[in-house]
Amino acid sequence: MAQNAWLRSAGILVSCVLIYPAMTTAQQPTLNLMPLPAGAQSGTGSLGVDSSFSVAFTGHTEPRLERAGERFLRQLARQTGLPLTLKPAKTGKATLVIQADHASKEIQEVGEDESYVLEVTATGAKLTAPTPLGAMHGLQTFLQLVDVSPGGFAAPAVTIHDQPRFPWRGLMIDSARHFIPFDVLRRNIDGMEAVKMNVFHWHLSENQGFRVESKKFPKLHELGSDNLYYTQDEIRDLIAYARDRGIRVVPEFDMPGHSTAWFVGHPELASGKGPYEIERRWGIFDPAMDPTSEKVYKFLDDLIGEMARLFPDHYFHIGGDEVNGKEWDANPKIQAFMKAHGIKNNEALQAYFSGRVQKLVTKHGKTVVGWDEVLVPGVPKDIVIQSWRGQASLAQAAKQGYRGILSNGYYLDLGWSAARHYAVDPMSGDAANLSAEEKQRILGGESCMWAEYVSPENVDSRIWPRNAAIAERLWSPQEVRDPASMYARLDFVSARLEWLGLTHRTAWRHMLQRLAGSASTEEFAGLRTLTDVIEPVKDYTRERTAPAVPTSGTPMNRVVDAVPLESDAGRRFNELVEQFLAAACHDPAAEAGLRAQLTTWRDNDAILQPLAQRSFLVKEVAANSQDLSALGAAGLAALDAIAKGQPAPDSWKTQQLAILEQVKKPKAQLLLIPAPAVQKLIEAATAGSACSTAKP
């Protein structure tokens, strides 16, 4: 059976490390799970889920696990619309019986056992796990298994042995550049739980804001946050919320750079003269702490002490990235100190600072995490390197005995496709050649949501659904890497994530409504047609092409802020073109689909232009709309040429490609995603292609 063939368990009780062949579309798993488990074996039939569904605990329980059971039932009720009894039973008789062997650690540790076994049969389900952590992961798997079926809601019979590939699977949210309110953080933590991520890395201080209440140094948040900060009580609540979901919270206080906001209230920490103001622009700025001042270390000792008590996790992130050194160069006292202590350059000075701060962190009982830059000769072996530079940097660290986590390739703000993130593996490149012992030091990875261009309104759509693909990369076996399978499951998971309150799909519509104003139904549909196939420019192009210097006060209500970073409709059109070309243009159904889509695009500008005249925010994409119409016309012309069965003349090709060149240029910081696929159609219509003479 295909269901059995796609996953071959090496033995239910013996091993959980199973082999996935690189799956093609034809071999797609029928289980809509993301992340895919380490191993699964299909059973016979399915377990019906109706209003009588119940949950019971046997074995170890604790309040957190009981809450997880209630949350599971609430979520199951929400996703099925069934009126379930929302209290787990304490007896063994239930549809789903959960057995945890023993408690997990008081403070969640890196590498703690997160495994579980989930057996679903036609008559019941059993979830067993060494610890509540594994049990909670298994509950999320069960939620994903339940789907509508011909006979009611049901979970397919299956036996799943699961455990993560990496022990550190994180999402970093920068809530310093733009403040992100708690309700937004909470629903993102819910999303992390759904895809089995286990570290929320909280980027809490920046040039643009110091976001934590400090009772020791209240001027930090009072003067450094525009009154947008988290109180300590709120932080404790969020940590408890995350712990309830098997998620550690690692705070980051970035220093000695990225710290202008500290200096508004405490200019004495800085290397420059001050006074300082909260930074409103984006980029790398001059202000940096004074590494030569003992007052600075005294201050940091107190602050780190306070924060180390507030954040129970064993790890503490000190940032350490991107110091330009200009304030150090300009400060004679610092220059004198360097000379006196034989510190040759700013890199060495930063190393000196990092070493001092690391000692303080260690003194307060924590292990240091820092960005690549903190790794300099002589740094103690117990620090963890977070690499924005890449696998080579990570591998080099591992060879030297340092543990590391990968973030290069996982920057969600760069606008990459899910497939591109998905292809990034912490163990690829130089890391692939490490010894087994060295590989152990690569703990996993973290996606990063840097917040120059996110608001509480659109941040969900910048994180999701793409983050789920990264979560799978970090949880599932390395062999799970077929993008087609990933996308099929991602579509499904993305819809499910909105049940958790995430707004990555709905906010888009709301934001379009704002910029459409009192558009007619037809105009709004036209706006949807356009915005369905455009994406914001990639990487750091947005900074470079901004119409005015962007600041933290720039409204984020433009089309570029509203559309998802990856266009589903664009991806599907590309797939359809590939399908059409693969059949040497002999696929009437695909051709009809392409024609329908291209015709809609061609005719769309006429619908949208009146709205563009009424709304300045739609007006901004008027050129994109014209491009889409031109693209539709070009694609239709290509299909017509192909249908003729004779190669189109070179002059036509030249003309069409000139149009495409125009269309491909970003406008309003947006890209028209189907342009390359239409170019393929044009090329297929010309001499030498498989299609140009294919028809009689």
Added chain:
Amino acid sequence: MAQNAWLRSAGILVSCVLIYPAMTTAQQPTLNLMPLPAGAQSGTGSLGVDSSFSVAFTGHTEPRLERAGERFLRQLARQTGLPLTLKPAKTGKATLVIQADHASKEIQEVGEDESYVLEVTATGAKLTAPTPLGAMHGLQTFLQLVDVSPGGFAAPAVTIHDQPRFPWRGLMIDSARHFIPFDVLRRNIDGMEAVKMNVFHWHLSENQGFRVESKKFPKLHELGSDNLYYTQDEIRDLIAYARDRGIRVVPEFDMPGHSTAWFVGHPELASGKGPYEIERRWGIFDPAMDPTSEKVYKFLDDLIGEMARLFPDHYFHIGGDEVNGKEWDANPKIQAFMKAHGIKNNEALQAYFSGRVQKLVTKHGKTVVGWDEVLVPGVPKDIVIQSWRGQASLAQAAKQGYRGILSNGYYLDLGWSAARHYAVDPMSGDAANLSAEEKQRILGGESCMWAEYVSPENVDSRIWPRNAAIAERLWSPQEVRDPASMYARLDFVSARLEWLGLTHRTAWRHMLQRLAGSASTEEFAGLRTLTDVIEPVKDYTRERTAPAVPTSGTPMNRVVDAVPLESDAGRRFNELVEQFLAAACHDPAAEAGLRAQLTTWRDNDAILQPLAQRSFLVKEVAANSQDLSALGAAGLAALDAIAKGQPAPDSWKTQQLAILEQVKKPKAQLLLIPAPAVQKLIEAATAGSACSTAKP
């Protein structure tokens, strides 16, 4: 100028009672306001709204008004995406200056001044009002005025003099049959504020649940609510929340019938033997309080006293509807009492009970509100009658000196169109012939959301957007009654209401996703196409046609629960058919639009059937899907016949109408809305119609 013509102020300072001609489509107001104000006069230009927008108070302020100012700024920031300063200034320099003359009443009163004047010019805006109530209404008007424009966000220059037509403009939510959580109530109160409703009538007890914590009689909520009740602290919070929005909270405790849930914990109150259980079915049931027991009145005295203190409003609703009297007939003690006291029948017995309860309510300082049945000879004149029977009943009461509010015609659960509710006027029918003094007694109306078929998930979509049309009926001048204008504005307001957190549009999509499971994009679009044009059966047909006896435990995850009660797409199709027929079928654009829509319908069943095979919830509407395809084919055949320019033969007509007869039959408790419009097309294609010979 048309903008000036459609509203003619009778004088800015003299009068606010202005005349609206019954507006036709051509005269539609350009102001997207709902409810329309009593009077408005357009000015020149518009007021730009950008990040520098500010609010200041002059005159009277109070914490509630300051919070309203902050809420206004938050809402304006949300709807524009602008990063506004969220604190109102206390100085007079600001974009919008708000001046309230004096405080409003400590406890909001019926008929308190709610008027305001809003002057918007190109350079600033001024809102003046006698009380914070009017100021808060004016803020909502301003929010509706701000829209995207060619040059940025802006509010048109206009002078608005506004005041409500009726002092009692309510929404009743039954949170007894199905419990409605606080977050859902809060967002509905936000919606009420947006459309200037001022009474939240809270139906709190029923056969199916007693939803209020009673400290005096805890068994009421402990045994009568399945643990789904509101604590007194939560209730106080909600009352404060409503007061902040200019909304009174009137509690209803329905007695002597509709009270089974009371008897679970207190069987001694009942006329029957008991024991009692919480009722799970819908309908009218036998249990009723014992009107002959002094213990009952002692109990009610204590309970009403407790609740009168909890709910500060001057009015207290005692229900009083639908007692079938069976328990009274069967109880010899009651029969003996009736004989002894000369009580001739159950109606008189209920009148006796009501009279006793009214005295208790009065004793605790409140004015009684009750349903029609409480109006019997001799009842004191200060009670307020809520009429589910209609304007005649209301007029009769007014003639006798009783005040009343209309709910007949405003039952949101019956699935009527917004236009049908909109046409119901409290002053029409018999009420139109009342004297001026008698008319004063008609205080307004209340829409009613009875909760047999609502869940926290879909209740928003059962209330909104139709409730906004009722709100306009109760606020705006009687002459405002053009449905086309209403619908144009309703579409806009409906989108705006989702900014408040209401889910009447998004929940639909989520519910469809649930029943579509892992549908393909194309299948999901097919499901949208079908569900866009079906509506639940109307009035009480759902009860009569239920596939199984519905109970409070019946899942509400079916298509009939997901689709809106009024189909926008169905309405637009009907309008297009009307437009086509009005042009004697000579309207090529309309014809093209009809053909496109009909073709999509005809082809839709082929897309949807595979999904119906996989999902039991989609399977339920498989016949509706076949009907839609048949309807599409029939409509296309009619257009083809019309295009021929010769009357279609009678045999064809007979055949098509037979198909239509089938299509019109409800299936899965759903109606196919475009069927009558397609029938018109068929008739237009046959002999004797303006279209049948119209083409050469």
